[in-house]
Structures are given as structure tokens and as C-alpha cells.
Amino acid sequence: xxxxxxxxxxxxxxxxxxxxxxxxxxxxxxxxxxxxxxxxxxxxxxxxxxxxxxxxxxxxxxxxxxxxxxxxxxxxxxxxxxxxxxxxxxxxxxxxxxxxxxxxxxxxxxxxxxxxxxxxxxxxxxxxxxxxxxxxxxxxxxxxxxxxxxxxxxxxxxxxxxxxxxxxxxxxxxxxxxxxxxxxxxxxxxxxxxxxxxxxxxxxxxxxxxxxxxxxxxxxxxxxxxxxxxxxxxxxxxxxxxxxxxxxxxxxxxxxxxxxxxxxxxxxxxxxxxxxxxxxxxxxxxxxxxxxxxxxxxxxxxx
Amino acid sequence: xxxxxxxxxxxxxxxxxxxxxxxxxxxxxxxxxxxxxxxxxxxxxxxxxxxxxxxxxxxxxxxxxxxxxxxxxxxxxxxxxxxxxxxxxxxxxxxxxxxxxxxxxxxxxxxxxxxxxxxxxxxxxxxxxxxxxxxxxxxxxxxxxxxxxxxxxxxxxxxxxxxxxxxxxxxxxxxxxxxxxxxxxxxxxxxxxxxxxxxxxxxxxxxxxxxxxxxxxxxxxxxxxxxxxxxxxxxxxxxxxxxxxxxxxxxxx
Numbered sequence: 001x002x003x004x005x006x007x008x009x010x011x012x013x014x015x016x017x018x019x020x021x022x023x024x025x026x027x028x029x030x031x032x033x034x035x036x037x038x039x040x041x042x043x044x045x046x047x048x049x050x051x052x053x054x055x056x057x058x059x060x061x062x063x064x065x066x067x068x069x070x071x072x073x074x075x076x077x078x079x080x081x082x083x084x085x086x087x088x089x090x091x092x093x094x095x096x097x098x099x100x101x102x103x104x105x106x107x108x109x110x111x112x113x114x115x116x117x118x119x120x121x122x123x124x125x126x127x128x129x130x131x132x133x134x135x136x137x138x139x140x141x142x143x144x145x146x147x148x149x150x151x152x153x154x155x156x157x158x159x160x161x162x163x164x165x166x167x168x169x170x171x172x173x174x175x176x177x178x179x180x181x182x183x184x185x186x187x188x189x190x191x192x193x194x195x196x197x198x199x200x201x202x203x204x205x206x207x208x209x210x211x212x213x214x215x216x217x218x219x220x221x222x223x224x225x226x227x228x229x230x231x232x233x234x235x236x237x238x239x240x241x242x243x244x245x246x247x248x249x250x251x252x253x254x255x256x257x258x259x260x261x262x263x264x265x266x267x268x269x270x271x272x273x274x275x276x277x278x279x280x281x282x283x284x285x286x287x288x289x290x291x292x293x294x295x296x297x298x299x300x301x302x303x
Numbered sequence: 304x305x306x307x308x309x310x311x312x313x314x315x316x317x318x319x320x321x322x323x324x325x326x327x328x329x330x331x332x333x334x335x336x337x338x339x340x341x342x343x344x345x346x347x348x349x350x351x352x353x354x355x356x357x358x359x360x361x362x363x364x365x366x367x368x369x370x371x372x373x374x375x376x377x378x379x380x381x382x383x384x385x386x387x388x389x390x391x392x393x394x395x396x397x398x399x400x401x402x403x404x405x406x407x408x409x410x411x412x413x414x415x416x417x418x419x420x421x422x423x424x425x426x427x428x429x430x431x432x433x434x435x436x437x438x439x440x441x442x443x444x445x446x447x448x449x450x451x452x453x454x455x456x457x458x459x460x461x462x463x464x465x466x467x468x469x470x471x472x473x474x475x476x477x478x479x480x481x482x483x484x485x486x487x488x489x490x491x492x493x494x495x496x497x498x499x500x501x502x503x504x505x506x507x508x509x510x511x512x513x514x515x516x517x518x519x520x521x522x523x524x525x526x527x528x529x530x531x532x533x534x535x536x537x538x539x540x541x542x543x544x545x546x547x548x549x550x551x552x553x554x555x556x
Contacts, residue, residue, distance in 0.1 A: 061343065064342070
């Protein structure tokens with residue numbers, strides 16, 4: 001459709017709907033704001049750390065996170081809440097309930113999506129499958145092929161969410177399981193190269209699905225200093241294009257602020273990871289303006 | 304009226320089917336610390352409460368009694384707590400192994416670093432087992448050649464650490480930590496015989512540089528967590544009574 005025609009149509013539609021008493025804000029000239037909240041490697045840390053803990057005294061806690069998320073949602077209803085994997089393992093809650101409580105609480109907090117970490121296989125792929133009824137949110141993983149496992153059809157490569165008319169594509173990536181997780185646990189789950197998969201996913205989401213925002217929910221790890229060539233979020237950012245944000249996990253990296261990296265097309269990608277155990281909540285706000293960008297150097301980034 | 308609604312719906316569909324041209328103009332990113340300044344959500348807190356109480360009740364349930372405090376630093380090459388763990392692995396997993404294979408475990412080897420906490424004098428609870436063994440490692444039994452069991456003896460002699468072994472072994476080192484005698488169930492180790500050694504999956508996979516488990520004849524995965532071994536063991540003992548003994552010692556001249 002030609003642009004001018006499009007504008008005319010949409011103006012007409014706005015006017016009409018306005019008469020019908022149904023203001024359609026999404027076509028107004030104003031800025032739209034999408035907030036992305038995220039956690040990773042919470043590892044069954046439901047209660048805050050005790051007052052005597054050496055490093056994390058009185059920090060964390062799901063009930064506090066709930067309060068925080070709710071207040072942010074009140075401020076901006078166009079908010080997504082995502083988790084980058086390793087939901088399981090780390091406190092007796094997991095040993096006693098096998099992840100039931102973790103999933104139930106994440107559902108109560110209204111998580112939108114999560115990806116799958118290596119520790120989420122700790123009770124075997126059957127143990128993960130058994131907890132799915134407790135999760136009201138969905139799982140995305142584009143590089144784990146679950147076709148020959150019980151998880152088949154329960155994990156999507158990506159998911160598109162629309163908030164305030166903004167199309168947000170989120171795909172998941174998981175870490176190599178061989179050598180990290182017992183084969184008896186992950187069974188016939190097939191790991192595929194995250195970078196190749198991400199190149200594919202970002203093309204599908206940006207070009208075919210016309211997403212306004214492309215997010216990678218990754219559990220491949222931020223960076224491996226002793227093995228810099230190993231696939232990681234930093235390498236992923238550099239080797240791909242059309243990803244706006246990588247939300248990471250696995251390496252328990254406590255980034256004081258998001259990292260800005262250049263992608264293969266020279267554009268900025270944000271990478272964020274909030275360490276582990278629910279000690280922090282990551283918050284990224286994206287502001288959208290209608291039309292083509294005025295400047296060629298992309299969005300201004302404040303971190 | 305219906306037509307009017309259909310018209311609205313049509314227009315809405317029409318709008319959303321067009322690609323809405325927008326661009327990102329600004330991004331702001333930060334992290335927010337979750338600390339005591341943020342009030343707990345009451346609904347969430349109330350939901351967790353019964354789970355927490357049940358876990359704590361369970362963890363604090365008394366399953367045995369410890370007449371002393373036992374620590375992994377209590378001895379040079381063998382300790383009461385290490386002996387307890389290795390012997391518990393034998394006592395609890397041998398029936399499982401025997402039922403499945405008709406064979407017996409000849410020896411248990413764990414690692415000193417895998418004892419994660421002391422056992423304090425007083426009541427032993429399920430929590431004690433979680434503290435001593437917070438990891439999820441499970442018992443595996445490896446069918447290996449005597450030659451490799453001898454490699455294991457060399458490893459133990461060179462490591463000079465109180466890696467827990469079961470009471471089937473008698474390993475004596477000379478004053479320079481050289482092996483002066485190594486017997487299993489009172490017999491010398493036959494390098495051509497096959498022995499069934501129980502350990503945990505972490506060590507089997509090369510943890511603590513224990514490379515002697517490979518290659519091997521067969522591996523039996525018992526699907527029995529070391530922590531559950533301890534819990535089951537404690538539950539059978541009214542009072543635990545582990546002792547440092549002579550299973551792995553250095554002879555003083």
C-alpha cells in the first residue's frame with residue numbers, strides 16, 4: 001500500500017472510531033513506550049536471602065519482585081516480563097516441589113515468556129514436562145529441537161506479542177547441553193548452533209513478520225573470557241543483525257548496566273543480564289515514534 | 304447496529320493488517336535492586352507461606368542424633384564424616400545394585416571437597432543432609448579393571464587428602480606418601496580382575512581430576528542421589544557413630 005493512501009485511510013478510521021466513542025490512540029502522533037522487564041538464573045530463590053548471608057543479605061525475594069513489577073505495570077501497561085532460563089535448582093523448594101512453586105509464582109507475576117536453561121533439565125526433560133501445567137506463561141527456544149521428546153509442541157521457537165500496536169518478536173536460545181547436562185536428562189533434545197539459528201530468527205521476525213522490536217531471550221552465556229571464540233551473547237550480537245535486545249543468562253553475569261554492542265550491520269544491540277537469584281530486575285524502555293527515523297545513526301541510548 | 308459493529312471490526316482489521324511504520328527513537332536501560340525497601344506483595348507472600356512451612360517442617364524434622372561434631376578437617380587421610388559418607392553410600396546403594404545386577408559393590412570412593420558442611424553435635428535433621436550434600440549428584444557404579452583401581456591408589460597417595468573411601472579398602476602409605484600396602488577386603492588388588500566401584504557422577508565424569516574411571520567395562524546409573532543416601536542412612540540410625548579409623552593412613556616411623 002502506498003504510504004499516502006495509508007495515512008488517509010488511517011485518519012479516516014480514527015475519525016470514524018472517534019465518533020463511535022472508541023478513541024484509537026495508536027494512530028495518534030505521540031510516542032509509544034514499551035517496557036521490557038527481565039530476570040535470569042533465579043534458581044528457585046523464592047525467599048529473600050537471610051540477614052546473615054555473606055554477599056546477598058536481605059536481597060531478592062519473589063514477593064518483593066511482584067510489588068516492583070506491579071508498580072511498573074501500573075506506570076506503563078505496555079510491559080513485558082521475561083525470564084532467560086535456569087528457573088530451577090538452588091533451594092530446597094526445587095528439591096521438594098520439583099519446580100511447581102517456581103512456575104506457579106511466575107504465573108502469578110504474569111510472566112509473558114521464558115526460555116529454557118540447562119538446570120531446567122535437572123529433573124530430566126520429563127521433570128520439566130511434568131511442571132508445564134503450572135506455567136501460564138509460554139516457553140521459547142529456537143535452537144533446541146524437541147521433536148523427539150515429550151516437550152515437542154510445548155516450546156515455540158519464537159512468539160510475537162503486540163502491545164499498543166507495537167509488534168514484539170521474542171525468540172529463545174539455549175546453551176550446548178552435551179558435557180553440561182547428563183544425556184539421560186535431556187534425552188533426544190537436539191542443540192543447534194545459536195548464531196545460525198539467530199540469523200534465521202531475526203530475519204523471520206524482522207522481514208517476514210515485520211516486527212518493530214526483536215528480542216533474543218538467551219541462555220548461552222554473556223562471554224567466556226578464557227574461551228573468547230565460544231558462542232556467547234557478545235559474539236551473537238556481533239554476528240547477527242536485526243536484533244534490538246539480547247536478554248542473557250547462564251553465566252550469572254551481574255551487569256551494572258546494559259552493554260551496547262555493534263551488530264554485523266554496524267547498528268547498536270543492547271545486551272543485558274541481571275546476574276542471578278532474583279537479586280535484580282532488568283528494565284529496558286523502548287520509545288517508538290511513527291514514520292522513518294530522522295537520524296541515520298539510530299536511537300539514542302541512555303544506560 | 305450489527306452492521307455498525309462489523310464496520311468497526313473491519314476497520315480495525317484493516318488497520319492492523321497494514322505494517323505500521325515506526326522506529327525506535329530512544330532506549331533507556333537499567334537494573335533495579337530487589338531489597339528490603341520494596342514491600343512484599345501480600346498475595347504472593349501468603350501463597351508461598353504453606354510451601355515454606357512445609358519445607359521447613361520437613362527440613363527440620365529430626366532423623367538422627369550426632370553425639371559429636373564431625374568435620375572433614377578432623378583427620379589427615381580419613382575422617383569420621385568422610386567414612387560415614389562412603390560407608391553410607393555402600394550400605395544404602397549396595398542392595399539396589401545387587402538387586403539389579405546380582406553383584407556387590409567392592410569399594411566406594413567420594414571426594415573430600417564434596418563434603419560441604421560439618422555435622423553438628425545434636426539433632427541430625429533432613430536439613431543436615433542438604434547442608435552436607437547440597438548438590439544433586441547421584442551414585443554410579445563403575446566396572447573397572449584392577450589396574451585402574453591401582454591407578455586410583457596412586458591418585459589417593461598423591462592427593463594426600465582425606466577423600467572418603469569405604470571400609471573395604473586398607474591403604475597404607477609410607478613416610479614419603481608412597482604406597483606401602485593396598486588391599487580390598489583383605490586381599491591384594493588384582494590388576495586383571497574387574498572391580499565394581501561406586502562413586503558419584505561428578506567424579507565419574509572427571510571431577511577432581513579423577514581420570515581413572517575411564518575407560519571401563521560398564522557403568523551402572525543407580526538414579527540415587529547422594530543426599531537421599533544420607534537421609535535414608537540417618538533415618539535408620541537412632542544415633543550416628545562415625546569413627547576415624549585405619550582404612551587410609553600414613554605409617555609413621
